[in-house]
Structure formats: structure tokens, C-alpha cells
Amino acid sequence: MELSGGGAMAAEDTDEADRRPGGRRPGRSGTKDAILVAAREQFAAKGYAGATFRGIAADAGVDPALVRHFYGTKDRLFAATLYLPEAVLSRLQLLPDCDPGDLGEHFVRIYLGLWEDPETGPALMAMMRTALTSDQATGLMRDFLQTRIVEQVASALGADRPRLRAELAATHLVGVAMARHVVRVDPMASLAFDDLVALLAPNLQHYLAGDLPEHASPS
Structure with missing residues (x-):
């Protein structure tokens, strides 16, 4: 789910990602893709109840707040994972x-x-x-x-x-x-x-x- 906010929000995300020691994924779309890949793997391995934003964020190499920023809730993140590969x-x-x-x-x-x-x-x-x-x-x-x-x-x-x-x-x-x-x-x-x-x-x-x-x- 995309959130409104325009360039200012994108800049904030970029600045936050740049400050992470592990580096950042290339761009908003790359970050969201990485989160979805990690979420699919977590849901498959641990089920809906066992998967967490923190664990998904760790696998994706992003801050947990960024997962919540993009998807809001676990239900919405899971729904996004159902939009399977083309x-x-x-x-x-x-x-x-x-x-x-x-x-x-x-x-x-x-x-x-x-x-x-x-x-x-x-x-x-x-x-x-x-x-x-x-x-x-x-x-x-x-x-x-x-x-x-x-x-x-x-x-x-x-x-x-x-x-x-x-x-x-x-x-x-x-x-x-x-x-x-x-x-x-x-x-x-x-x-x-x-x-x-x-x-x-x-x-x-x-x-x-x-x-x-x-x-x-x-x-």
C-alpha cells in the first residue's frame, strides 16, 4: 500500500536508510520488493502467527519502522504477499x-x-x-x-x-x-x-x- 506524502516522505526514507549501518536497498521499489520477499519467506517458514515485522525487517535488511510505514499492519503485508509473481x-x-x-x-x-x-x-x-x-x-x-x-x-x-x-x-x-x-x-x-x-x-x-x-x- 503506497502512502501519500510525495518527495518529502521519500527523502525521509532515503535519509533514514542511508544512516543504517548495513546500507540501504536501492530505492523505494527495491526496498518494498525486499520486504515482500522476506515476508513470503517468513510466512512460509513460521506461519501467519509466527511471522513478525521485526523478523521480516531483519531478513530484508531494513528498519522495522519501514515495514510498518509501507504496509501498516500484518494483515496488509500478508495481503500484499498474495499478489504472487506475475x-x-x-x-x-x-x-x-x-x-x-x-x-x-x-x-x-x-x-x-x-x-x-x-x-x-x-x-x-x-x-x-x-x-x-x-x-x-x-x-x-x-x-x-x-x-x-x-x-x-x-x-x-x-x-x-x-x-x-x-x-x-x-x-x-x-x-x-x-x-x-x-x-x-x-x-x-x-x-x-x-x-x-x-x-x-x-x-x-x-x-x-x-x-x-x-x-x-x-x-
């Missing part, structure tokens, strides 16, 4: 280009592939772990799923009841991701990625493009 949405945006007969396989590969990728996996892990430990984080994760994944997938579907289909597919894959990456239940955790895709793709294809019961619709 790779998340850019890969989901590949769905409209898929052959309708391969939607299930493509969605499995795209979504679970994000968990396997070191660029995006830690942010997803932070989101999942913190959602298990905090009501506030659960709400943030629900908002993320509804606005950043379900809507994106639903917009790519040409079948009836696209939002219901997208929710069925997304929640199925969220459960798989939890079993594989968070709880690490075998054999789910140790399956080769391509084998996992082959097992899941038919169900996802049915959710996204197959026949659903006529009476099944969101209440």
Missing part, C-alpha cells in the same frame, strides 16, 4: 489458448507446476500454511482463490456454469497441493510430476468440460 497469472492466462479436449491436463500442469517452481512455490506455500493457522489468513486465501484463480479459469471456459466448474477444479487441485507440498502424504508427495498429471487430468477435464448433473448449480 508468472502465476501469466501461466493461468494460457488456458484460453488450450484445445478444449486438453483443458484438464493443461490446468493440472499449470497450477501444480507453479508449486514445483522455485520462483512461485514459496509464495503459494506461505499462503497455504498461513491459511491453516489464522481466520484472517483463511479469508485472504478465499479471496485469492475466488478473484485470482477461479475467475481467471472461469473466463476461459465455454461450457455452462463456468464458475462452478472452475471452483470444482480449483478446490480439487488445492487439496492435491496441500497433500503433496504441505502435509507431504505419500505416495502423493513422491509421485513423479508427469504421473501425477496423468492421474488427475481426467477428473479435471470432467469438471471443466464434461457433463454435470442438471440440478447442480451454485445456491
Whole structure:
């Protein structure tokens, strides 16, 4: 969250950062990026309750007051970490280009592939772990799923009841991701990625493009 204040505020931040013995990050955007990276790592390692402004600031190499200046509260900082690397949405945006007969396989590969990728996996892990430990984080994760994944997938579907289909597919894959990456239940955790895709793709294809019961619709 950007705060108003113009050049004077920026100058104050720069002066404060210059006085820190460890040096400063290059510019406001660089500092905010460093804080977000540190926050994702802290939330992933310690959960929502265990992560602190002080610990995040130490990992980012900034003063704790600067974390609060940029983000205000832990809830707002956590919400900012849910704006995942652009790779998340850019890969989901590949769905409209898929052959309708391969939607299930493509969605499995795209979504679970994000968990396997070191660029995006830690942010997803932070989101999942913190959602298990905090009501506030659960709400943030629900908002993320509804606005950043379900809507994106639903917009790519040409079948009836696209939002219901997208929710069925997304929640199925969220459960798989939890079993594989968070709880690490075998054999789910140790399956080769391509084998996992082959097992899941038919169900996802049915959710996204197959026949659903006529009476099944969101209440």
C-alpha cells in the first residue's frame, strides 16, 4: 500500500536508510520488493502467527519502522504477499489458448507446476500454511482463490456454469497441493510430476468440460 506524502516522505526514507549501518536497498521499489520477499519467506517458514515485522525487517535488511510505514499492519503485508509473481497469472492466462479436449491436463500442469517452481512455490506455500493457522489468513486465501484463480479459469471456459466448474477444479487441485507440498502424504508427495498429471487430468477435464448433473448449480 503506497502512502501519500510525495518527495518529502521519500527523502525521509532515503535519509533514514542511508544512516543504517548495513546500507540501504536501492530505492523505494527495491526496498518494498525486499520486504515482500522476506515476508513470503517468513510466512512460509513460521506461519501467519509466527511471522513478525521485526523478523521480516531483519531478513530484508531494513528498519522495522519501514515495514510498518509501507504496509501498516500484518494483515496488509500478508495481503500484499498474495499478489504472487506475475508468472502465476501469466501461466493461468494460457488456458484460453488450450484445445478444449486438453483443458484438464493443461490446468493440472499449470497450477501444480507453479508449486514445483522455485520462483512461485514459496509464495503459494506461505499462503497455504498461513491459511491453516489464522481466520484472517483463511479469508485472504478465499479471496485469492475466488478473484485470482477461479475467475481467471472461469473466463476461459465455454461450457455452462463456468464458475462452478472452475471452483470444482480449483478446490480439487488445492487439496492435491496441500497433500503433496504441505502435509507431504505419500505416495502423493513422491509421485513423479508427469504421473501425477496423468492421474488427475481426467477428473479435471470432467469438471471443466464434461457433463454435470442438471440440478447442480451454485445456491
